[in-house]
Amino acid sequence: MENVTILLGLLFIWILVYGVMSLGRSKNKKRLAPGPFPLPIIGNLHLLGDKPHISLAKLSKIHGPIMNLKLGQINTVVISSSVLAREVMQKRDLAFANRSVADALRARNHSDFSVVFLPVNSRWRTLRKIMNSNIFSGNKLDANQHLRTKKIQELVDHCHKSAKNGETVDIGRAAFRTSLNLLSNTIFSKDLSDPFSDSAKEFKDLVWSIMVEAGKPNLVDYFPFLVKIDPQGIRRRMTDHFTKILDLMSGLIDERLKERKLRNHANVDVLDALLNISHDSPEELDRNLIEQMCLDLFAAGTDTTSNTLEWAMAELLQNPHILEKAQEELAQMIGRGKLVDEADIAQLPYLRCIVKETLRIHPALPFLIPRKVEEDVELCGYIVPKDSQVLVNVWAIGRDSGLWENPLVFKPERFLESEIDVRGQDFELIPFGAGRRICPGLPLAIRMIPVALGSLLNTFNWKLQGGIAPKDLDMEEKFGITLGKAQPLLATPIPL
Numbered sequence: 116m117e118n119v120t121i122l123l124g125l126l127f128i129w130i131l132v133y134g135v136m137s138l139g140r141s142k143n144k145k146r147l148a149p150g151p152f153p154l155p156i157i158g159n160l161h162l163l164g165d166k167p168h169i170s171l172a173k174l175s176k177i178h179g180p181i182m183n184l185k186l187g188q189i190n191t192v193v194i195s196s197s198v199l200a201r202e203v204m205q206k207r208d209l210a211f212a213n214r215s216v217a218d219a220l221r222a223r224n225h226s227d228f229s230v231v232f233l234p235v236n237s238r239w240r241t242l243r244k245i246m247n248s249n250i251f252s253g254n255k256l257d258a259n260q261h262l263r264t265k266k267i268q269e270l271v272d273h274c275h276k277s278a279k280n281g282e283t284v285d286i287g288r289a290a291f292r293t294s295l296n297l298l299s300n301t302i303f304s305k306d307l308s309d310p311f312s313d314s315a316k317e318f319k320d321l322v323w324s325i326m327v328e329a330g331k332p333n334l335v336d337y338f339p340f341l342v343k344i345d346p347q348g349i350r351r352r353m354t355d356h357f358t359k360i361l362d363l364m365s366g367l368i369d370e371r372l373k374e375r376k377l378r379n380h381a382n383v384d385v386l387d388a389l390l391n392i393s394h395d396s397p398e399e400l401d402r403n404l405i406e407q408m409c410l411d412l413f414a415a416g417t418d419t420t421s422n423t424l425e426w427a428m429a430e431l432l433q434n435p436h437i438l439e440k441a442q443e444e445l446a447q448m449i450g451r452g453k454l455v456d457e458a459d460i461a462q463l464p465y466l467r468c469i470v471k472e473t474l475r476i477h478p479a480l481p482f483l484i485p486r487k488v489e490e491d492v493e494l495c496g497y498i499v500p501k502d503s504q505v506l507v508n509v510w511a512i513g514r515d516s517g518l519w520e521n522p523l524v525f526k527p528e529r530f531l532e533s534e535i536d537v538r539g540q541d542f543e544l545i546p547f548g549a550g551r552r553i554c555p556g557l558p559l560a561i562r563m564i565p566v567a568l569g570s571l572l573n574t575f576n577w578k579l580q581g582g583i584a585p586k587d588l589d590m591e592e593k594f595g596i597t598l599g600k601a602q603p604l605l606a607t608p609i610p611l
């Protein structure tokens with residue numbers, strides 16, 4: 116009883132102090148955005164649940180499209196409308212362009228060298244420029260597309276093998292391996308793991324473990340005073356994973372440097388281009404930065420791409436009439452049974468609409484990659500206090516009934532007559548973010564996803580495992596570093 120009285124007393128004092136502070140703030144016209152009342156110590160952490168994108172979307176219905184929350188010790192501002200997203204990422208882009216860095220990503224000092232986590236500074240600008248012109252430009256992507264075509268062929272071969280043995284395909288796993296090898300061929304012109312055998316799976320497991328570890332909620336991120344203790348051991352395990360993967364990158368670079376001695380520095384692929392820059396201007400790009408860049412590309416590009424593919428297949432298996440319509444388009448434009456080539460995408464408007472609709476309803480990164488403000492910033496009459504984390508809830512924006520008719524219905528046709536695109540200009544659809552921090556991998560992603568999806572649809576019919584009826588397919592989400600499917604999508608391919 117005595118404890119309860121003390122607790123109630125503490126709560127009363129907290130409410131009093133918080134009230135007086137809020138009054139003081141409004142007098143200074145430094146008003147925080149509205150938000151739920153924070154509890155002592157934990158703030159609003161208890162409101163997040165295991166699907167924070169959904170909890171925060173619900174809260175925004177009560178408190179509005181800009182909300183202030185306290186997550187443990189971290190002030191967090193959540194943006195949930197396309198109008199405010201435009202304000203943050205276009206009109207006030209620079210003020211919101213730095214990142215809030217999770218503790219796990221500080222392992223091996225990764226965040227000090229990572230294009231994903233560096234603040235907007237000259238190193239970050241140089242790395243982005245190098246990536247844009249040496250990896251993601253149209254010319255560079257055209258030059259290595261034949262390597263990606265081979266990987267799509269292997270995915271289809273794997274499905275043929277499963278079909279022959281009457282086995283189901285775990286679409287998410289197959290998509291993960293394929294994305295990994297599409298990326299490793301784009302960067303290194305080689306596979307980093309045998310695409311469909313379990314013998315050489317170390318690299319795949321490493322990338323997988325990094326995604327799992329980085330997706331775990333970490334107490335240190337809400338209570339930074341715990342940083343030295345690392346109570347869940349997340350940074351310790353991440354250090355192990357990063358060390359292994361950076362060693363692997365280093366081995367590949369050594370191997371390439373040896374090869375280059377024999378063939379006179381010719382600029383053959385992305386890795387060669389990076390090594391040439393490093394040779395000519397080591398102050399711009401040294402070996403460590405190349406290794407960290409490769410790690411960034413695999414971490415940022417694999418799970419995002421494979422989850423999008425898995426969701427697209429899940430939506431199509433749940434909506435057979437859409438799947439049939441896509442198959443008709445493919446049969447008409449490229450001929451049944453053929454693989455889709457990157458050059459075919461332009462002639463496949465319905466397939467492109469399916470990819471957009473998937474990204475609207477299942478954005479791989481529902482809060483983008485969290486941003487941060489370095490000083491007090493005024494936004495729509497509210498103050499976003501210095502050091503706040505800023506989350507843009509693109510999941511909520513994609514399902515906003517003020518922007519989308521029947522937002523929960525998967526309907527690719529909504530994009531057929533529409534100019535809305537994912538390239539960061541239309542703020543109702545920003546799965547790749549926008550502004551200077553927009554995803555640099557977008558040009559590659561919008562080649563890989565339709566090519567893989569189209570090829571799977573144009574070579575097979577698909578049946579859900581265990582005779583599950585389409586309408587009964589479990590579409591539950593699992594929140595992690597990316598937004599995945601809680602239950603893996605298992606389906607049997609039937610060759611066309």
Ligand code: HEM
Nearest residue numbers: 231415416419420479483484546547548549552554556560
């Ligand atoms: C469906 C696929 C993908 C989605 C949905 C996606 C989404 C995103 C998002 C939302 C961001 C943060 C943008 C912001 O803060 O405004 C981002 C950043 C980034 N993405 Fe992607 N991405 C995808 C594929 C890729 C691929 C294939 C690569 C590279 C191979 C890649 C590399 C990166 C990098 C390096 C950044 C950090 C950029 C920076 O902070 O300056 N992404 N991505």
